[in-house]
Amino acid sequence: MAITERARQLRAAGEAVISLGAGEPDFPTPAHIVEAAQRAASDPANHHYTPNAGLPALREAVAEYTAEFSGARVGPQQTLITNGAKQAVYLALAALLDPGDEALIPAPYWVTYPEATKLAGGIPVAVSTDDATGFKVSPEQLDRTATSRTKLLIFVSPSNPTGAVYTPEEVAAIGQWAGERGIWVVTDEIYQRLIYTGETSAASIISSPELGDRWLAINGVAKTFAMTGWRVGWLVGPSDVIKAAASHQSHLTSNVNNIAQQGALAALGGPREPIEEMRQAFDRRRVTMYRWLTKMNGVSCVEPDGAFYAFPSLRPHVERWGSSMGVAAHLLDEAKVAVVPGEAFGADGYARMSYALADHDLETAMERLAAVFDRT
Numbered sequence: 001m002a003i004t005e006r007a008r009q010l011r012a013a014g015e016a017v018i019s020l021g022a023g024e025p026d027f028p029t030p031a032h033i034v035e036a037a038q039r040a041a042s043d044p045a046n047h048h049y050t051p052n053a054g055l056p057a058l059r060e061a062v063a064e065y066t067a068e069f070s071g072a073r074v075g076p077q078q079t080l081i082t083n084g085a086k087q088a089v090y091l092a093l094a095a096l097l098d099p100g101d102e103a104l105i106p107a108p109y110w111v112t113y114p115e116a117t118k119l120a121g122g123i124p125v126a127v128s129t130d131d132a133t134g135f136k137v138s139p140e141q142l143d144r145t146a147t148s149r150t151k152l153l154i155f156v157s158p159s160n161p162t163g164a165v166y167t168p169e170e171v172a173a174i175g176q177w178a179g180e181r182g183i184w185v186v187t188d189e190i191y192q193r194l195i196y197t198g199e200t201s202a203a204s205i206i207s208s209p210e211l212g213d214r215w216l217a218i219n220g221v222a223k224t225f226a227m228t229g230w231r232v233g234w235l236v237g238p239s240d241v242i243k244a245a246a247s248h249q250s251h252l253t254s255n256v257n258n259i260a261q262q263g264a265l266a267a268l269g270g271p272r273e274p275i276e277e278m279r280q281a282f283d284r285r286r287v288t289m290y291r292w293l294t295k296m297n298g299v300s301c302v303e304p305d306g307a308f309y310a311f312p313s314l315r316p317h318v319e320r321w322g323s324s325m326g327v328a329a330h331l332l333d334e335a336k337v338a339v340v341p342g343e344a345f346g347a348d349g350y351a352r353m354s355y356a357l358a359d360h361d362l363e364t365a366m367e368r369l370a371a372v373f374d375r376t
């Protein structure tokens, strides 16, 4: 937030600041989705509450989507439509955690995970990783950190902030470990289709046979369909947990906006070409950013395989400027480029750089960063 505020001040003073801070696609929502929502808004039938757990047709579509991309057969009663994936994260943790229960959270992490864990009465336990392992945890490492109070593991692949994607074998090993220890897995699959490894979607942990039904999957339309502002996500899991989460949601927010749900329905059932075009644009920018980062003075980077972030190590610069925050402030002042310091994700020494921006701006930002790093 400090970097965003400083970037705002510089812009107000007429500086051409480029932000690599975006946590969302820079594309508009595809036209067929917008048109479906416009039609829905014109129909008075949609000017009312929907059932608390979501439009039946959307719950059905989510069940089919889960089967297709995560490989688990579920019924619509095992789905809950939420106000963005973020609400699904909180509802999942609130449903599973009792006071004092521990949640294992691989770091670097999306900052909502520890905060939502605390809100739900649990204790976040970070499991640190670094670039040496490609920011991935192993079952051995999880086993060393788990205690008798460990209730669940929060798993995310592709990851925000690192872009790391676990291989199917790595996913299976972690699923087996959790299953054998009786630990629940809350898996965040919001970036599952934004991958650049040649597969259609990232391997999903919910198809691990050892887990049984001790999993909850979080997903949504925000990133894949460029619909962050629509606020539609979902939670999928065992019917009893979903029922509890639905009751919780009913007293918090009732149902998700009816028109936005109709838009999400059009997204899930609609043509795939616009989605694939966006994915290809991200891939092209990913290659550009990675190529630049691997050439910059004092910078090293694990190649990101998913989402739209790179998470380079800036260690020599961090030593010079005291922290990643110090480097980010220096880059903003000298290069007029905003990056998110690693501390925000529990990982000093790194910065998150998003490639969800126009190709030309990305090239310019990279040129400027290279010039500043060369001078230091």
Ligand SMILES: Cc1ncc(COP(=O)(O)O)c(C=O)c1O
Binding pocket: 023, 083, 084, 085, 086, 087, 110, 156, 159, 160, 188, 190, 220, 221, 222, 228, 231, 232, 233
């Ligand atoms: C890993 C991860 N999960 C969930 C979300 C939230 O998605 P939504 O916009 O659907 O709430 C984000 C958004 O940044 C994210 O990065």
